[in-house]
Amino acid sequence: MNTITDSNIIDSSIIDRSINPILELTGVGIEFPTPTGSYRALTDVNLKIAKGEMISLIGHSGCGKSTVLNIVAGLLQATEGGAVLEGKEVNEPGPERAVVFQNHSLLPWLTAYENVELAVKTIFDKSKSKAEMKEWIEHNLNLVHMGHAMDKRPDEISGGMKQRVGIARALAMEPKILLMDEPFGALDALTRAHLQDSVMEIQKDLGNTIIMITHDVDEAVLLSDRIVMMTNGPSATVGEILEIDLPRPRNRIELADDPKYNQYRQKVLSFLYEKQRKVEPLTRSTSGKNGEAKKLA
Numbered sequence: 670m671n672t673i674t675d676s677n678i679i680d681s682s683i684i685d686r687s688i689n690p691i692l693e694l695t696g697v698g699i700e701f702p703t704p705t706g707s708y709r710a711l712t713d714v715n716l717k718i719a720k721g722e723m724i725s726l727i728g729h730s731g732c733g734k735s736t737v738l739n740i741v742a743g744l745l746q747a748t749e750g751g752a753v754l755e756g757k758e759v760n761e762p763g764p765e766r767a768v769v770f771q772n773h774s775l776l777p778w779l780t781a782y783e784n785v786e787l788a789v790k791t792i793f794d795k796s797k798s799k800a801e802m803k804e805w806i807e808h809n810l811n812l813v814h815m816g817h818a819m820d821k822r823p824d825e826i827s828g829g830m831k832q833r834v835g836i837a838r839a840l841a842m843e844p845k846i847l848l849m850d851e852p853f854g855a856l857d858a859l860t861r862a863h864l865q866d867s868v869m870e871i872q873k874d875l876g877n878t879i880i881m882i883t884h885d886v887d888e889a890v891l892l893s894d895r896i897v898m899m900t901n902g903p904s905a906t907v908g909e910i911l912e913i914d915l916p917r918p919r920n921r922i923e924l925a926d927d928p929k930y931n932q933y934r935q936k937v938l939s940f941l942y943e944k945q946r947k948v949e950p951l952t953r954s955t956s957g958k959n960g961e962a963k964k965l966a
């Protein structure tokens with residue numbers, strides 16, 4: 670039986686990916702002004718991500734996962750340190766960093782095709798002809814299995830289909846890095862499983878670099894090359910990084926009985942439930958930004 674040794678757990682301060690990192694976070698800290706004084710959300714976040722890696726960010730609600738992602742997206746400016754993408758400091762949003770949010774954020778008056786077209790036009794208006802753009806939009810909608818519903822508006826399709834269109838729109842921008850903030854959080858279990866499979870398939874074919882926030886331990890282990898586990902805030906930081914050494918393609922049914930898979934799950938769960946438990950009892954679910962209950966596994 671394969672066992673997970675301490676060598677699977679990486680000390681964040683000594684990470685040295687052998688390949689040149691596509692993205693590097695160095696000494697990232699951020700303070701938010703609040704009516705009662707400043708709130709330090711993150712301290713000294715260090716992370717190097719190699720091209721083609723699939724990284725999950727996991728941690729208790731409010732620990733700062735979205736803040737990390739928003740700094741990489743250029744939507745928030747770090748107070749200290751910063752993010753460097755392929756040698757270029759990130760200071761503002763840009764098409765090389767596409768974001769997929771939990772709630773699809775499609776324009777309701779446009780069809781699936783037109784939603785993707787809007788993004789494609791802003792990026793490829795000068796470099797692709799009209800016919801090439803059409804082909805590219807259709808290609809990306811087909812990638813997420815939405816070719817049959819290109820002419821439907823968001824209110825005519827299911828939540829999972831909307832999320833597929835959001836992913837197609839992000840992929841169509843050919844981003845250097847795809848940032849996904851709980852992309853499947855609002856979906857039922859079956860739809861979620863289908864979309865996880867689609868993302869694994871697409872990543873295998875295109876070799877995308879992806880950072881994904883999730884609260885779902887199974888999802889993190891199934892999809893990731895590494896799981897970045899964050900400590901609780903205030904002053905949250907990278908606690909441990911778990912390297913997931915499971916061969917691809919990964920099959921969720923087969924993995925359910927795989928001892929190594931279950932040990933990885935256990936590692937993440939014990940980090941979440943034991944090491945980082947501060948004031949909350951185990952049985953209490955944490956509360957999200959909008960007061961919604963959030964489960965951790």
Ligand SMILES: Nc1ncnc2c1ncn2[C@@H]1O[C@H](COP(=O)(O)OP(=O)(O)OP(=O)(O)O)[C@@H](O)[C@H]1O
Nearest residue numbers: 701708710729730731732733734735736737957958
């Ligand atoms: N603009 C802001 N002003 C003040 N505080 C903020 C702001 N944005 C985030 N925070 C605080 O920073 C901390 C980290 O928030 P963040 O949304 O990154 O957490 P999270 O791990 O993504 O949470 P969740 O899992 O619930 O989505 C939280 O305590 C949050 O209240």
